[in-house]
Amino acid sequence: MTEPALGRAPAPPSPGCPPPHPAPRRPRLALPPGSCDAHLHVLGPAEVFPYAAQRTFTPVDAPKEQVTALHAHLGLSRAVVVQSSCNGFDHSALLDALAAGQGRTRGVALIGDTTTRTDVEALHRAGVRGFRLNFLPHLRTTPTRSEIDSVLERVDGLGWAAELHVTGDEVAEYASLIRGLPGRVVIDHMARVDLRAGTDGPAVRALRALLETGDVWVKVSGVDRISLQGPPYADSVALAASLVAQAPERVVWGTDYPHVNIGGEAPDDGLLVDLLADIAPDPVLLRRLLVDNPADLFDFPARSVASDR
Numbered sequence: 001m002t003e004p005a006l007g008r009a010p011a012p013p014s015p016g017c018p019p020p021h022p023a024p025r026r027p028r029l030a031l032p033p034g035s036c037d038a039h040l041h042v043l044g045p046a047e048v049f050p051y052a053a054q055r056t057f058t059p060v061d062a063p064k065e066q067v068t069a070l071h072a073h074l075g076l077s078r079a080v081v082v083q084s085s086c087n088g089f090d091h092s093a094l095l096d097a098l099a100a101g102q103g104r105t106r107g108v109a110l111i112g113d114t115t116t117r118t119d120v121e122a123l124h125r126a127g128v129r130g131f132r133l134n135f136l137p138h139l140r141t142t143p144t145r146s147e148i149d150s151v152l153e154r155v156d157g158l159g160w161a162a163e164l165h166v167t168g169d170e171v172a173e174y175a176s177l178i179r180g181l182p183g184r185v186v187i188d189h190m191a192r193v194d195l196r197a198g199t200d201g202p203a204v205r206a207l208r209a210l211l212e213t214g215d216v217w218v219k220v221s222g223v224d225r226i227s228l229q230g231p232p233y234a235d236s237v238a239l240a241a242s243l244v245a246q247a248p249e250r251v252v253w254g255t256d257y258p259h260v261n262i263g264g265e266a267p268d269d270g271l272l273v274d275l276l277a278d279i280a281p282d283p284v285l286l287r288r289l290l291v292d293n294p295a296d297l298f299d300f301p302a303r304s305v306a307s308d309r
Contacts, residue, residue, distance in 0.1 A: 011046075014057040018266050020070075020258040025270035027074055029277050032287045036078035036294035039188065039221045039254025042067055042097045043084060049096070052088030059086055062258035064097040070257060074273050080254065080298055082108040082163070085134055089115055091123060098127040106298040108132050108163055111151045120154050129298045130161040130186065135170055145177075152182065161185065161217070161297060167192035172206035184215055184297065189222030189256065190243065195235055196228065204239070211247045217297060218243050220279055220289070221254040224267040231271060240279045248285050252293050 013019075044051070044061035051058060071079060081097050089112035098105050108130040109123050131151060135142050143151075152162075161184040166174060171191035178185055187210065193203040210216040220240035227233035244251050253276065259266040280286040294300065 011051070011058045013060045016261045016263065017057055017059045018259070018262070018264075019060045020062065020066075020266050021268045024070070024073065024268050025274075027270045027273035029274050031075040031273070031276075032283075032291050034078060034295075035076050035290040036080065036252070036298075036300070037071060037074075037076045037254050037257070038080045038252040038294045038298070039082055039219050040067060040079060040257040041084045041260065042081050042093050043086065043258065043260075044093065049087070049090075049093035051086045052090065054088065055086040057086055057261060059084070059260045060258065064093075064100055067097075067257065068100075070255075070269060074255075074269060076255075076273075078104045078106075078294065078300060080106045080108060080130075080294065082132060083110045084260065085110065086260070088112070091128075094128075095123075095126050101127070103127075103301050106130075106300065108161075110134075111154060113147075113150075115154065117154050120158070124158050124160075128160070130163050131155055132163040132165060132188075135164065135166045135174065148177075148181075159183070159299065163188055165189070168194050169203045171210070172202045175206050175210060178210055178216065179213060184217060185210075186217045186219060186252075186297070188219050189225055190218060190220060190236070190239060192222065192226055193239075195226055195239070199239055199242070207243075208246060211243065211250065214250075217250040217252065217293075218247070219254060220244060220251050221256050223272070223275060223279075224259070225256070225262060231267065232275060237275050237278050241281070244280050244285055244289060248280075248288050249293065251289055252297060253279070253289050 042064050043059045045063050081094055083094050089110055094107050098107050107128040109128045111131050133143055162181050163186045165188045191207050220243055223233040223236040227236040229235050255269050255272055280289045
């Protein structure tokens with residue numbers, strides 16, 4: 001565990017990193033037992049888990065206890081914690097959350113140049129089941145093909161999913177790369193497509209074509225990020241629903257808590273849960289999206305599905 005940064009005043013949060021919604025509503029939608037938040041970040045507290053010196057933004061702290069309380073409020077009992085770029089390649093906060101989760105939490109790591117195969121195997125034993133590649137310029141420089149191949153070599157044989165964070169038309173630009181990656185590939189936040197191009201624009205068409213390959217999954221999260229209309233995000237919810245209908249066995253969902261690098265105020269996480277009634281309107285679809293698919297993709301122990309109530 002990283003030692004506290006004693007005597008240092010915490011850095012103020014960056015623009016675009018508002019605090020989470022102060023009082024998310026209790027969802028009206030009852031979620032199936034074992035439901036999973038498949039995309040969230042655990043951040044800080046900075047006094048215990050300092051953010052990376054080379055970070056491009058400073059978030060508001062969102063420690064594991066805060067996340068646990070939110071999930072109890074929303075009716076979620078499993079989680080996938082995605083390593084944030086503000087934590088760099090120090091996975092201390094992630095490992096702490098995985099240990100506290102006792103089998104109900106999985107992780108997605110960031111693999112750097114100095115991350116060894118031994119490090120990767122330790123992350124796997126702790127519950128990491130994926131690695132993330134960030135293609136957004138505000139997070140880091142775009143990974144080169146040689147860097148991606150180096151990561152693939154170090155995670156080879158572990159069954160980890162590759163999670164890609166792209167935006168706009170990049171999902172079309174990187175379609176060949178995505179098709180060539182081994183194993184399962186997960187596109188975060190519906191590729192953050194620009195809905196100004198409509199649901200038949202090149203990015204959405206590329207996303208749908210990738211989903212048809214059978215090896216590509218999509219997180220139907222981030223409706224608040226890509227909506228042009230604001231809450232209740234009818235335009236992006238319609239896109240999410242169409243992706244669930246297209247490939248119900250290869251979609252997962254997450255809150256994206258605590259919503260870093262956004263415009264405006266953080267969304268109401270209770271509303272995001274209630275919107276699942278439109279995204280997956282059939283109980284079978286809802287269970288696939290929240291329970292069965294995350295268990296498959298992130299290798300949750302079978303006992304967790306039965307015991308999470």
